[in-house]
Amino acid sequence: MSTTATTESSSAAQPLARYAAWRRVGDFIYLSGVIAVDPAAGRIVRGFGDIPAAAADLVGRTGEFSSDAKDGPILAQSWYVLDSIRQTIESAGGQMSDVFKLVQFFKNLDHFPRYSRVRKLFFPGEPPVSTVVEVSAMLPTADILIEVEATAWLPLR
Numbered sequence: 001m002s003t004t005a006t007t008e009s010s011s012a013a014q015p016l017a018r019y020a021a022w023r024r025v026g027d028f029i030y031l032s033g034v035i036a037v038d039p040a041a042g043r044i045v046r047g048f049g050d051i052p053a054a055a056a057d058l059v060g061r062t063g064e065f066s067s068d069a070k071d072g073p074i075l076a077q078s079w080y081v082l083d084s085i086r087q088t089i090e091s092a093g094g095q096m097s098d099v100f101k102l103v104q105f106f107k108n109l110d111h112f113p114r115y116s117r118v119r120k121l122f123f124p125g126e127p128p129v130s131t132v133v134e135v136s137a138m139l140p141t142a143d144i145l146i147e148v149e150a151t152a153w154l155p156l157r
Contacts, residue, residue: 021088024092029153030149031150035138036081037144045077048072056075059076059079059121074111077145078115078146092152096123099123099128103131103149104147105135107137107144111146
């Protein structure tokens with residue numbers, strides 16, 4: 001069975017430490033947990049201002065400070081994480097419809113409905129099989145609200 005680790009692509013999710021962002025094993029692509037951090041820029045996504053304006057509008061930015069301050073962090077992180085997964089899968093030659101399994105870790109399960117709305121944008125058809133877990137903390141800081149692992153089936157051609 002052939003395995004290949006790839007972390008070179010700038011569009012693929014990048015790890016914060018010394019591990020592979022993703023690995024191909026036969027026809028499967030396994031992604032490490034993805035969080036809303038850009039290690040190259042040293043930036044944590046903390047709200048709508050940290051993602052493209054069009055994405056912020058798409059996921060629910062209202063322009064009302066109180067609503068955006070409350071919902072912005074989880075909506076922006078959800079978009080960033082899922083978009084990083086999309087870019088990584090595409091860099092491996094696949095598409096989001098190839099993703100069949102997600103494991104989603106939340107610091108607060110109350111965030112799941114907001115995340116679920118964003119996830120539907122990335123998986124408009126049949127959603128992947130999913131596991132949802134609440135955890136007490138995530139690296140690198142308390143600002144991280146969500147981490148998502150993905151597995152895709154992408155046959156070698």
